[in-house]
Amino acid sequence: NAGVTQTPKFRVLKTGQSMTLLCAQDMNHEYMYWYRQDPGMGLRLIHYSVGEGTTAKGEVPDGYNVSRLKKQNFLLGLESAAPSQTSVYFCASSYLAYGYTFGSGTRLTVV
Amino acid sequence: GQQLNQSPQSMFIQEGEDVSMNCTSSSIFNTWLWYKQDPGEGPVLLIALYKAGELTSNGRLTAQFGITRKDSFLNISASIPSDVGIYFCAGQPFPGAGGTSYGKLTFGQGTILTVHP
Numbered sequence: 001n002a003g004v005t006q007t008p009k010f011r012v013l014k015t016g017q018s019m020t021l022l023c024a025q026d027m028n029h030e031y032m033y034w035y036r037q038d039p040g041m042g043l044r045l046i047h048y049s050v051g052e053g054t055t056a057k058g059e060v061p062d063g064y065n066v067s068r069l070k071k072q073n074f075l076l077g078l079e080s081a082a083p084s085q086t087s088v089y090f091c092a093s094s095y096l097a098y099g100y101t102f103g104s105g106t107r108l109t110v111v
Numbered sequence: 112g113q114q115l116n117q118s119p120q121s122m123f124i125q126e127g128e129d130v131s132m133n134c135t136s137s138s139i140f141n142t143w144l145w146y147k148q149d150p151g152e153g154p155v156l157l158i159a160l161y162k163a164g165e166l167t168s169n170g171r172l173t174a175q176f177g178i179t180r181k182d183s184f185l186n187i188s189a190s191i192p193s194d195v196g197i198y199f200c201a202g203q204p205f206p207g208a209g210g211t212s213y214g215k216l217t218f219g220q221g222t223i224l225t226v227h228p
Contacts, residue, residue, distance in 0.1 A: 004153075035218075040120070040220055040221075041220060042115075042117070042199060042218040042219055042220040042221050043154070043199065043218040044218075045215060045216075045217075048215060058215070090153050090154070092153070099156055099159065100154075100156065100216065102154050102155070103153050104151070104152050104153050105151075105152070105153055
């Protein structure tokens with residue numbers, strides 16, 4: 001099925017470990033986004049990209065890095081995980097500015 | 112940054128009842144959108160609103176774009192058990208607002224809906 005695929009779906013990290021979350025879309029969308037979802041906080045934008053090779057900071061970028069080397073992929077990296085980064089992470093993509101398509105999320109626990 | 116206030120935070124209703132939720136903002140938006148998130152899944156777009164004052168329906172769902180561009184509401188009529196989930200409003204800034212703001216959505220905190228059979 002066409003859409004946005006996130007891997008992995010679940011992960012447990014120890015404090016200080018690093019990891020990369022992968023987002024892949026097959027809709028040829030220019031725009032891609034990484035959000036985190038925490039109870040009572042809604043969805044908060046971490047980083048986004050308006051095209052291959054471009055990235056920009058969102059609302060809560062600290063502790064995360066991203067790369068968009070290929071149009072279809074958007075990677076989110078945690079260099080040194082902290083318990084405050086325990087969250088559900090969602091990737092989304094969109095054609096121009098309309099109608100985000102979300103992935104099914106990655107549930108990350110940092111212990 | 113921009114803030115969206117979504118209310119209520121949660122609702123517990125009986126099957127068949129109507130539901131209403133709303134979002135307000137301190138800033139104006141170009142577009143308002145409403146999403147639903149089922150447990151364990153990502154949000155899915157329900158309704159998009161593009162003009163101030165616009166009233167749009169999608170089956171049992173009706174949403175309106177406030178005339179001031181600072182608010183929106185979503186109504187669900189005759190609720191059914193599969194309406195359970197988290198509903199999010201989202202606002203999209205005007206093109207060119209803040210340079211790279213175009214396309215970025217600001218989300219409300221979400222309304223958790225529980226429907227009792």
